[in-house]
Amino acid sequence: MKLVLNNMTYHDCPVEVRERVAFAAEQRRYMLRKMHAELAVSEAVILETCNRLEFYAYAKKDFDCSGFFAELIGQVRPGAVDAWTKYSAETSGIDVVRHLFEVAAGLDSQMIGENQILSQVKSAYTGSLNCRMSKLVFHRLFHNAFRVGKAVRTETNINCGAVSIGLAAVELAKSKIDVPAITAMVVGAGENAELVARYLLKAGLPHLIMANRDTQKAQAVASRLKGAQVIGLADIAARLAEVDLLISSTAAAEPVVTYEGVKDNLASRDRALLIIDIAVPRDIEAAINQFECVSLYNIDDLNEQIHRTREKRSSEIPKARKIVEEFTDKFAGWMQSLDLVPVISRLTQKGLELAHSEAARYAKDFGEGNSEKLKAFAESLVKKVLHGPISFIKDGGGEELSTEQLQGVDLINKMFLSQDEHD
Incomplete structure (x- = not known):
C-alpha cells in the first residue's frame, strides 16, 4: 500500500485556474463515494480551500491514483481536466505526511500561520468519515495533523499579527481608503465574510451592509455584529451608489456581481469604488475592472500584506518545522510497525x-x-x-493488506509487542 497526494495550490496555479477546478460539497461527496467503490483505494480525503485542491489517498502500490483522480474530476467538471493535469503534482510516501502536517500548521498557507486552515482540514476529514473513507491509517494521520496544528500554534508565535485572508483583505483596504469615513458592503455570510465584517468594524467602519443569497443567514451574522444592514444579492447593484468598499467572499459557483448586472450603476459613477474579491471561484466578474471608478483586487493580489505578515513570523518558522518533523518521524515509525x-x-x-x-x-x-x-x-x-x-494478518499475502488486516497488525503491536519498547 502507498500514501499518495495529488494537488494543485496557489504556489503554482493562479486564481483564474483554481476557480475552474472548484467543487461544491455534493461534488466532493460524489467523488468520495466513487473512491469508496474503487477496491484499490482503501482510504481518501479531499481537502479544498480557496488556495488548494488536494486528494489524499491510501491505495495499492500499483494503482494509478493520478489517472483515477483526473477521471473523477472529468466526471464532475469535464472542462477542468486539462487545467488539473497541467497544474497538479503528485507526492508519495512520508512526504505526504510531512505536507499534510505543514498544511495543518499553517506553514503552507498563503497567510503563514493562519488559523482557518486547521478547521478546513478537520472539515475535510469529517467529510471523508461520512463517506466511510477514513479508517485506520487516515484516522491516525489526520488526528496527528490536528495535534500538529494545535502544537505549532500554542508552542510558537507563528500566528501573531494578521491571521487570515480576510484580515489581509481589510489591511489592503486600509492602505487604499479611509475606512472610518466610508460605507462598506460585505458579500457573503460564511466564516470568511463574518471575519471581514468584524475586522472592518474594529477598524472603525461606521456603516456596513451585508449581502447574501440567504438573508436569514446574513441576519444572524448581522445580529452578532450589531448594526449591519442586510440585503439580498439582487439588491447589490441598487445599493452600490452608497458604497465605497466592497469585499466579497461567498461559496458561489458563478460570479454574484456581473458586468451586465452593474454596468448601469457604475458607468456614470463619479467616485472611486474599491472591490476586493477573496472568493474562489471569484465572485466578481473581471470585466467590472473596465470601469474607471473601479479598482478590483482578487486573492492573488494580497501579496504586500502577506509579505509583511511573513516577515513578522519568519523567526517562528524553524520552530514550527521542528514540531512538524517530530510528528512526521513518529508517524513514520508507526507506519513501519505495520510492516x-x-x-x-x-x-x-x-x-x-x-x-x-x-x-x-x-x-x-x-x-x-x-x-x-x-x-x-x-x-x-x-x-x-x-x-x-x-494466518489472519497473512491472508492475502504481500504488502497489500486490507484495512481489517492492518487493524489486526496494529492490535498485535499494542497487545503483545509495545511493551518491548519499555523493557
Whole structure:
C-alpha cells in the first residue's frame, strides 16, 4: 500500500485556474463515494480551500491514483481536466505526511500561520468519515495533523499579527481608503465574510451592509455584529451608489456581481469604488475592472500584506518545522510497525521466548528426562495459539493488506509487542 497526494495550490496555479477546478460539497461527496467503490483505494480525503485542491489517498502500490483522480474530476467538471493535469503534482510516501502536517500548521498557507486552515482540514476529514473513507491509517494521520496544528500554534508565535485572508483583505483596504469615513458592503455570510465584517468594524467602519443569497443567514451574522444592514444579492447593484468598499467572499459557483448586472450603476459613477474579491471561484466578474471608478483586487493580489505578515513570523518558522518533523518521524515509525514480516517475526520470537521460559520454570516438576519434551510441548502450544492471528494478518499475502488486516497488525503491536519498547 502507498500514501499518495495529488494537488494543485496557489504556489503554482493562479486564481483564474483554481476557480475552474472548484467543487461544491455534493461534488466532493460524489467523488468520495466513487473512491469508496474503487477496491484499490482503501482510504481518501479531499481537502479544498480557496488556495488548494488536494486528494489524499491510501491505495495499492500499483494503482494509478493520478489517472483515477483526473477521471473523477472529468466526471464532475469535464472542462477542468486539462487545467488539473497541467497544474497538479503528485507526492508519495512520508512526504505526504510531512505536507499534510505543514498544511495543518499553517506553514503552507498563503497567510503563514493562519488559523482557518486547521478547521478546513478537520472539515475535510469529517467529510471523508461520512463517506466511510477514513479508517485506520487516515484516522491516525489526520488526528496527528490536528495535534500538529494545535502544537505549532500554542508552542510558537507563528500566528501573531494578521491571521487570515480576510484580515489581509481589510489591511489592503486600509492602505487604499479611509475606512472610518466610508460605507462598506460585505458579500457573503460564511466564516470568511463574518471575519471581514468584524475586522472592518474594529477598524472603525461606521456603516456596513451585508449581502447574501440567504438573508436569514446574513441576519444572524448581522445580529452578532450589531448594526449591519442586510440585503439580498439582487439588491447589490441598487445599493452600490452608497458604497465605497466592497469585499466579497461567498461559496458561489458563478460570479454574484456581473458586468451586465452593474454596468448601469457604475458607468456614470463619479467616485472611486474599491472591490476586493477573496472568493474562489471569484465572485466578481473581471470585466467590472473596465470601469474607471473601479479598482478590483482578487486573492492573488494580497501579496504586500502577506509579505509583511511573513516577515513578522519568519523567526517562528524553524520552530514550527521542528514540531512538524517530530510528528512526521513518529508517524513514520508507526507506519513501519505495520510492516507484516517484522511483526510476525517479533510475535513468533516473543511467543517462543515465553514458551522456553515457562518450560524451564516447570521442568523440575516433570523429572530430568522430560525437560526437552516439556519445551517441545510449550513451543507447540504457543505456535497453535499464534496460528490464528498470524494466518489472519497473512491472508492475502504481500504488502497489500486490507484495512481489517492492518487493524489486526496494529492490535498485535499494542497487545503483545509495545511493551518491548519499555523493557
